[in-house]
Amino acid sequence: MAPRCSWMWRLPRCPLLGRNLSTTRRLGAGRSLSSKSPTPQICVVGSGPAGFYTAQHLLKHHSEAIVDIYEKLPVPFGLVRFGVAPDHPEVKNVINTFTQTARSERCNFLGNVTVGRDVTVEELQRAYHAIVLSYGAEDKKELGIPGEKLPGVYSARDFVGWYNGLPDNRYLSPDLSSETAVILGQGNVALDIARMLLSPLELLEKTDVAQPALEALSQSRVKKVWLVGRRGPLQVAFTIKELREMINLPGTRPIYDPSDFQGLGDILKDLPRPRKRLTELLVKSALEEPGEKEAVRRAQCTREWGLRFFRSPIAVLPSEDGKRASGVRLSVTRLEGSGESAVSVPTGETEDMPCGLIFSSIGYRSVPISPGVPFLPRQGIIPNSMGRVLGAPGLYCSGWVKRGPTGVITTTMTDSFDTAQSLLEDLKSGALNLSNSRPGASAIRELLLLRGVDPVSFSDWEKIDAVETAQGLKVGKPREKILNTEEMLQLVSR
Incomplete structure (x- = not known):
């Protein structure tokens, strides 16, 4: 001593x-x-x-x-x-x-x-x-569900640390060979990860992204990214700046289920200003027909991303040989209450989402x-x-x-x-x-x-x-x- x-x-x-x-x-x-x-x-x-x-x-x-x-x-x-x-x-x-x-x-x-x-x-x-x-x-929050330790499942914290050059994460080596990725979470970190996965390489080459991450992303096969949230459009945690970046990301188009946004226009006037502006952009992007120039751009895109609402993960599904993740099982939810305090509760229905790459973006601790x-x-x-x-x-x-x-x-x-x-x-x-x-x-x-x-x-x-x-x-x-x-x-x- x-x-x-x-x-x-x-x-x-x-x-x-x-x-x-x-x-x-x-x-x-x-x-x-x-x-x-x-x-x-x-x-x-x-x-x-x-x-x-x-x-x-x-x-x-x-x-x-x-x-x-x-x-x-x-x-x-x-x-x-x-x-x-x-x-x-x-x-x-x-x-x-x-x-x-x-x-x-x-x-x-x-x-x-x-x-x-x-x-x-x-x-x-x-x-x-x-x-x-x-x-x-x-530290990172755990999902607490079966299968979350399978290869192919990564915490947002570790992935962000990897592409940002955090010494603790330099050996992460994520497998980006799947065409579909699922991010569990709908905050700014989730959008950051989606943007990193889908951004054209020429944009990333001019940043301070860690070199091993740049090399891995250059070989990535990811073409579609889903961002999954247990609540609805009025409870997303990302901000308008990050959403606008995703909507306009070169080579990438957004995909929505219009039914998720029906009726939201009627309550916009009662929302606090930041939430109102964010929801207006979501509604406009999801329900309005894009202009001719934007429609042409989207038609030429080879990558896409989407928001999946009212879904909560209950299990990571293993591949047939049990050696890696092949999808995520989601509980379909509904909301009790309204606004920021609304709570999601399971309906008893489930839905399987196939994918080989899963990120848990449910927060740090x-x-x-x-x-x-x-x-x-x-x-x-x-x-x-x-x-x-x-x-x-x-x-x-x-x-x-x-x-x-x-x-x-x-x-x-x-x-x-x-x-x-x-x-x-x-x-x-x-x-x-x-x-x-x-x-x-x-x-x-x-x-x-x-x-x-x-x-x-x-x-x-x-x-x-x-x-x-x-x-x-x-x-x-x-x-x-x-x-x-x-x-x-x-x-x-x-």
């Missing part, structure tokens, strides 16, 4: 071990020891949008606070890098703002550090005045980070009030681990600002105890050194970024992602 650090008992006397100003930047610990009022030392766990937006708000609205961001991967930005679809580069522009935050004199990025393994939450609590848990939803941190397993969140972790003073949360895996990046921004504001209010009111100085990153670095963990700084990440960008430039892409964490670490150790 690694020896304990002196800072656990005598915080102000903790030395900086192995401090190198080129990588251990702007720790600010010395200032906190000499000032009349100790400098707030704040730690954020997770460097995705929730983590960076929280840090941004804290730094902007408190002129003294030091904010350290911990990330388990050697690279920052979380779902912006590994979740946003490659053909949505405009969404990734928030990285520019996050980079400005990371370069602040009062911010430190410590990558390649897994909280809960390399350092515990309790150890962070002894080094910081406050901790914000923003580690997202890194957060996991507990420490036995000492409250967690609600059913909801998959940390219990909190405005970001304050219930029953744990000094602990906060933001993002998906706070509210569940819902919303878009702007939702996360607002949510994270709210958490940061709660923390700032607690600093101002005295609810957060600043009577003792805390060493922050200096002490944690000492502890990590004793455990053989070498954190990656933001300037180290910029070395990785430069290599990826240069490699992408050679092939006409914005970047060619490095897929192996060991290769990343070798780059920063040179």
